[in-house]
Amino acid sequence: MSWETVIGLEIHAQLATQSKIFSGASTAYGAEPNTQACGVDLALPGVLPVLNKKTVEMAIAFGLAVGAELPKKSVFARKNYFYPDSPKGYQISQFELPVVSTGAIDIEVNGETKRIGITRAHLEEDAGKSLHEDFHGMTGIDLNRSGTPLLEIVSEPDMRSADEAIAYAKAIHELVQFIGICDGNMQEGSFRVDVNISIRKPGEPLGTRTELKNINSFRFIDKAIAYELDRHIDVLESGGKIVQETRLYDADRDETRSMRAKEEANDYRYFPDPDLLPVMITQEDIDAVRQTLPELPAQMRARFIEQYALSDYDANQLTASRATAAYFEGMVKQGADSKLSANWITGDLSKALNRDGLSIADSPVKAEALSDLVKRIMDNTISGKIAKQVFDAMWQGEGSADEVIEKHGLKQITDSGAIEKIVDDVLAANAGQVEAYKNGQEKLFGFFVGQVMKLSKGQANPAQVNELLKSKLS
Amino acid sequence: MHNLSIKQLSTLLQSKKVSSVELTRYFLDRIQTLDGEINSFVTVTPELALQMAEAADVKLAAGNAHPLTGIPMAHKDIFCTDGVKTSCGSKMLDNFVAPYDAHVVSQLKALDMPILGKTNMDEFAMGSSTESSFYGATKNPWNRQAVPGGSSGGSAAAVAAGLVPFATGTDTGGSIRQPAAFCGISGIKPTYGAISRFGMISYASSFDQGGPMARSAEDNAWLLNAMVGFDERDSTSLKMDKVDYTAGLNDSVKGLRIGVPAEYFGEGLDPDVAVVIKQAMAELEKLGAELVEVHLPNQHLAVSAYYVLAPAEASSNLSRFDGVRYGYRCENPKDLNDLYTRSRAEGFGAEVKRRIMVGAYALSAGYYDAYYLKAQKVRRLVRDDFIKAFESCDVILGPVAPTPAFNLGEKTDDPVSMYLADLFTIPVNLAGLPAMSVPAGFVNQRPVGLHLVGPYFSEAKLLNVAHQYQQVTDWHKQTPEWIEGGRQA
Incomplete structure (x- = not known):
């Protein structure tokens, strides 16, 4: 054979x-x-x-x-x-x-x-x-x-x-x-x-x-x-x-x-x-032709990995076409984090583009707009989860990231007093679970987080919620 | 009026002694009266001619017309002419009305030179006697038993018979010069690439070159001015400096070195023709030119190389005539193969088919190196011979053809003897050089042409030498007696 x-x-x-x-x-x-x-x-x-x-x-x-x-x-x-x-x-x-x-x-x-x-x-x-x-x-x-x-x-x-x-x-x-x-x-x-x-x-x-x-x-x-x-x-x-x-x-x-x-x-x-x-x-x-030649995919991939600290996979995805690469670099230029930008392009953006049969050049959410959204995640205005909701609204043409956050009141709660109040309410309402947790059922921690996020309509800063719960349950 | 020069006709028109419409009617009349004798036209276009003549008269009346405006002319039927049948002398294109103008046609149209019609030619320019035309042979005005030469035999005969002051021709292996010689007129084939081939139906692309055919060198100079020029639609068109070919006509030829190749006067040349050429040499010497012996050692290989290369190109160039989009299509084709084979078998004549077969053979796998490539090497040798010869002379002189016009039917059954009629003209096409044919006398009342060949871009020099020769001779002014039977001017 x-x-x-x-x-x-x-x-x-x-x-x-x-x-x-x-x-x-x-x-x-x-x-x-x-x-x-x-x-x-x-x-x-x-x-x-x-x-x-x-x-x-x-x-x-x-x-x-x-x-x-x-x-x-x-x-x-x-x-x-x-x-x-x-x-x-x-x-x-x-x-x-x-x-x-x-x-x-x-x-x-x-x-x-x-x-x-x-x-x-x-x-x-x-x-x-x-x-x-x-x-x-x-x-x-x-x-x-x-x-x-x-x-x-x-x-x-x-x-x-x-x-x-x-x-x-x-x-x-x-x-x-x-x-x-x-x-x-x-x-x-x-x-x-x-x-x-x-x-x-x-x-x-x-x-x-x-x-x-x-x-x-x-x-x-x-x-x-x-x-x-x-x-x-x-x-x-x-x-x-x-x-x-x-x-x-x-x-x-x-x-x-x-x-x-x-x-x-x-x-x-x-x-x-x-x-x-x-x-x-x-x-x-x-x-003369060399002057007009763009950076080639292989060169660009290597540069993306080096310059933006991206994985091979992300670099490959982002250099699949000149338009995608330009979109990515447009976001980074506006100040968006490179890894977050990469995740958004290869994730939610490409999903939405595929769903609606659009090319990246025709995306209703332009690089600058998506970059603004990523920046709101970076500065803790919203969580990554809320950002998906904001993105969908932006895709539907409801306005910029800030407009959508404002209009729907999606701004993340970072006021520790306000979060503490919600945490206290959750613990008070679930005394049985608190007891069980203290007796060693530690996987109930996620349940408490979920309850706090639910009560805050997802707007509480997850890191702060974790921190407060830990200290109150210890 | 039919014996006047282009310059004289121009003067008459510009001074309004005669109108373009009158001149056009005059020549149309002559065609109608006399062309039955020689069959030099495939198509006569009186309506187009008169319409153009009227437009010319408007410009002449305004007083700012070009010197050539209003002078009637004719095109060899190889030049596509918008709205006019363009047959290339073939049954294949008997029904083809060109939807556009060749570059040469549009250039002369722009000067309002009325088109009297399209002249007869060997089928697809393949021939040296105009006998291979689908429209029947053209006859030599000097002797209607004789051929006019070819392939531009219709243009040569029409000019010689005074049916038109000037006509276009094309020269692939001698097709302007040899018929000009046989009919006692002057014709020039310029440097390859000087005149655009766009719209000139291709026979052998790397050889084909258009040019004027008229009575005198001076006429040719005027016409060359209007025909030469770069055309972006032809990739082989040359970007040349604009030259006024009339400017140096009157220069003295004193001290001019005229090369005489020993090889021209050997076997194959009719001794009577040799005598005529030697007389011409003596005339030029009297004018102060100096004769120098030169050698073209590979000249004898030229005809063989040409009959590999030209048919090779032709076999491919003529593939487009397939009965699919235009031209002749056989009746009731059974299938695609039948459509192709019968349309081409019935649409092409014997000589065209012969050359397609020879050319396809020379290009086929296993024979390409032995024929096509070998012939290309010979082509280089022939060219190099000329370049070397021009190191010791300014122009080369010789006979255009080995014999005067032969009789109709004399060579139709012997293609090789027909091919040898172009013995002296073919090497020039292999090299792409400019050359002209000048009337130099008669043998048995049939004209003999003097061949002048120059280095690349030496058209002005060739015309100058020919013009000086024509100042001391009158061979170019002689006309056959019977043609004076037309209406008197």
């Missing part, structure tokens, strides 16, 4: 440009078919491609983020094949000389850090869409997507499990959003993952691989790999051979099936596109 799984990923990240890679048409998603396709996208006779320089800057940003080599010269090549949604009869891509050369990214699986190699990343244009429904006996062609810029990120076959593959895909997914080159929307196809998988006995050369396409969620990556892994093992253990082929993952049936075998594969007749000049990248270009 003991097969070793070998996985490499090809990720297509749609670059978040306003216009297409070789034309001025818009890249916005969801428009009426063929309304966002200009003459270049339709491949009219005589039209020519002109490179959108923004895409090169984005590729450089990605290269810098994964510590990759950025060759001085890269070349666009034509990949020739006929298909109705490929209007030119070729796709403009990069073949021998990609814009981004070898790099790497660290992933974490079960507390272990592993470095995954990135072979290359290259720029290319997306195809249009063939619409087989809605047209009886015919196929509709929508060229809105034709010419949308893609960065194809090719990994080394460095992953040994589905968990590693998912961790890598998520790391790239997080990174491209972090550096602002891709919106990461998997449903709309902005981030597509193809899985190359093979198995072998440890120490043996690589086995024959199959490529899995059409996987549009991280969950399906897991399922597709699991299915394909079982299939490989079944085939090999029953004495069969794996055929090198492209397979489609069908999420509805949870299975993969053959799309096309290698033997039928096209000869794409790649050659340098004579309509486009080689892309020359200078050190100045690289430096």
Whole structure:
């Protein structure tokens, strides 16, 4: 037994440009078919491609983020094949000389850090869409997507499990959003993952691989790999051979099936596109992009742990997106305690956001407002428990933390005379329990605390309540 | 009036001795009367022409018109022209009405130069005789049994027959210069990248270059001024300093070093053509130029390299003609594959299919290094030969074509002999250099063209040399007798 799984990923990240890679048409998603396709996208006779320089800057940003080599010269090549949604009869891509050369990214699986190699990343244009429904006996062609810029990120076959593959895909997914080159929307196809998988006995050369396409969620990556892994093992253990082929993952049936075998594969007749000049990248270009590059997730995580004394877990959660990190740092800047801020963001805030399906950027409670609430906990105006009540009211739009506390009279009682009176009342009303406590039933202490808090409507300062009860019961 | 120069026509228009509408009507009449003899137009656009002429007359009346305003012209049918059929000489695009203007078209439209129509050409510019056109061969005005050359044969014949003062052409392997030579007119292919390719239907992108075709070097200089310029829609367009190509026309050629490659006068060159070229050399010497021997040792490899590289690019460039979005589509396709194969098999002619096959083969896995890459290396060698030669001379002189115009049908069954008609012009396209064709005499009453090749961006020098030559010769002013049968100006 003991097969070793070998996985490499090809990720297509749609670059978040306003216009297409070789034309001025818009890249916005969801428009009426063929309304966002200009003459270049339709491949009219005589039209020519002109490179959108923004895409090169984005590729450089990605290269810098994964510590990759950025060759001085890269070349666009034509990949020739006929298909109705490929209007030119070729796709403009990069073949021998990609814009981004070898790099790497660290992933974490079960507390272990592993470095995954990135072979290359290259720029290319997306195809249009063939619409087989809605047209009886015919196929509709929508060229809105034709010419949308893609960065194809090719990994080394460095992953040994589905968990590693998912961790890598998520790391790239997080990174491209972090550096602002891709919106990461998997449903709309902005981030597509193809899985190359093979198995072998440890120490043996690589086995024959199959490529899995059409996987549009991280969950399906897991399922597709699991299915394909079982299939490989079944085939090999029953004495069969794996055929090198492209397979489609069908999420509805949870299975993969053959799309096309290698033997039928096209000869794409790649050659340098004579309509486009080689892309020359200078050190100045690289430096200019570096200037605009935000702090990367890994760097930011390390800084958060160091600067704000956060746990690994909190740092990971808070750096999951630039918006979350900004929210957190916004709170701290306003004077909120870092640990309390972290707890609130990863706890009540994210719960409320999930419940209402909102992103942190659209939160009705902004960083400054939440920071004010945390400060009221810090200065003992309210307890942490009351704060949850205040937060809910703020979420409903009832005003600032102070307004809500004022309006609902939630201010914590810290006047020791007033608390002492409540404590005395509770002890007097529960003479039997006091007796039992004194006879050794010490767990009744919590009962007394509860009674005091209840009588004070939760507003008594819990620390003072504890202290008074202890002295009075001793 | 059809024998007047661009400058003379401009003077007539600017001084309001003739209106653009009158001039346009005059040439439309000539086309109607005479083009039946030579078939130089695929499409004639009288309404568009007259409408543009009226607009030109308004500007001329206002007194601030450009010197070219109001002068009628024609475009090779490879240039997309908004609202006008743009066929590229192919059945594939017989039904294609371009929805936009090529850069060259919009530049000349901006000067209100009335468009008389679209001229005939070899299908997708693949040919040296205009016989591969879906619309039938164009005939040489000097001898209607002869070809006009190609692929810009329609433009050359139309100018030679006085149907239009000037027409655009494109030159991928000689397609401006060779038909200009065969029809006894002047044509210039500028440095690759000088004139935008946007809207010019691609044959072989790294070779294709537009240019003017007219009677004289001086005419060409005027037109080049209007056609050259950077265009951001063409990534291979050059950012060049603005040059007035007419400014140096009258410079003396005294002391000019004219390189004469020994390789040009060897095997393959018609001895009668050699005599004509040598006479031209003598004329230039009389003007004070100095003849120097130069060598282009890799010249003989150029045609072979070209017929790998140009078809390779063409095989990909022509993939968009698939019957899906525009152009010819076969009847009742059974399925997608049938749609593709029959639309292309029925829509393309034999020469186009031949080049697509050759090109696809040269690019295919296992052959790429042996053909495409090897040919790219040859391309570099051919270019380096020129660069080295220009260390010892200012321009290179030779014949445009090894023979005068051959007869219709003479080479249609022998593609290789047809390819060799471009023996002298192809190396220039491999190198991307500017070159022009200048009428230099006749062999058997068929015109012979003198080939002038210069270093990159030397268009002004080439035009200067040609203009000086045309000051002491009148080959460019000669016209076939029968064309005077049109209405007299």
